[in-house]
Amino acid sequence: MNKPAPVPIERPVSQLRLVAIPRLAAGGRWRVEAMRSLSEPCLLWFTKGQGRITISGVTRGYTAHNAIFIPAGVMHGFEAGPQVFGTAVFFGRDPKVTLPKAPLHLRIREVHAQQEVNVLLDSILRELESDTPANDRAAEAYVGLLGVWLERQAKKAEPESARPDATRRLVARYTALLERNFRTGMGVADFAAALGVTPTHLTRCCNIACGRPAIALLQDRRIFEARKLLTETKLPVARIAEQLGFNSPAYFTRAFQHLTGKSPTAFRRLP
Structure with a gap:
């Protein structure tokens, strides 16, 4: 007979933060490659390198200029070798922005769209690290634009395949x-x-x-x-x-x- 599930230990999760992807893997490959889920949504923006990512049990390759959105509670893991660079955006448990409900794997081919997300991420980081008045509201405004960017890219993305098969x-x-x-x-x-x-x-x-x-x-x-x-x-x-x-x-x-x-x-x- 299976044991009843114990109540998981809840730990405080910081609000919005940006982390360089190489830094995520600095504590060991298990921190990014092993299957896990987060209690907050996450966006991975890869700017260099390639590897594989598994989301909800399905593995795909990723390369530079891939944007991968992972909702809270979705099991995933990804390779992050020494040649992989980019930024991970952690939105916090209660993000004040509209975000996708399902995982997304977007291959951003338009140079303008690549530059747009780079500028947004730089602006968010600058505001988070600033001590100027209203920097928190400015960061939230840029995050809102990031959500809009994701929505627009998702709508015009080429579908990688038809509806998922039974497997x-x-x-x-x-x-x-x-x-x-x-x-x-x-x-x-x-x-x-x-x-x-x-x-x-x-x-x-x-x-x-x-x-x-x-x-x-x-x-x-x-x-x-x-x-x-x-x-x-x-x-x-x-x-x-x-x-x-x-x-x-x-x-x-x-x-x-x-x-x-x-x-x-x-x-x-x-x-």
Whole structure:
């Protein structure tokens, strides 16, 4: 029988902020590549380099001048190698701007549109770092224009494909269900049953959509959360294991070490 989901630990999230993408990866690849979700919307604007990004269980390539919007609560992870540059915009939990409801992956080919978003991001950053009167309202005004830019680019973007096929729709449903329930101790068989498919079919669809089996997405999401709790809290290892639905601290330690190469205690001691 599955354990009831514990109440997740809520941490304060800063309001609007801009972060250079290389800085996001400075703490280790797990901070950007492992499956996770945010409690706030995020925009990734890549200006150099290329890689792959997985959103809702579907993997696509990205290159320079790609704008990727990820709503709050959507599971994702992306590669950010040493040659990748750009800016991540975190809008805060209660953004005062109209933003898309669904993920967007926009390939911005018009030079004017590329320059426009660069100017908007520079203006937002300048106001955030300023101590001049009304700088906060000025930053909000530029963010509003950023929302308009996103809406306009989304409307004229070339669709990458027709409506998602049955495989990708199933994987999107799986990742959404996983995001809500990864702390409960549910396994792939439990998720497959909840979705009305077999574990084999679910795994086959995940492999098609993102090149990874269903169990890998589940393990990645749980271990990312474990690393975050080890890094950002002082919770005992046993309590973290319980929070994430592991049957025992020993099983959690084995799973964590298998995927990271370090025990939870050793990982927590890293600088």
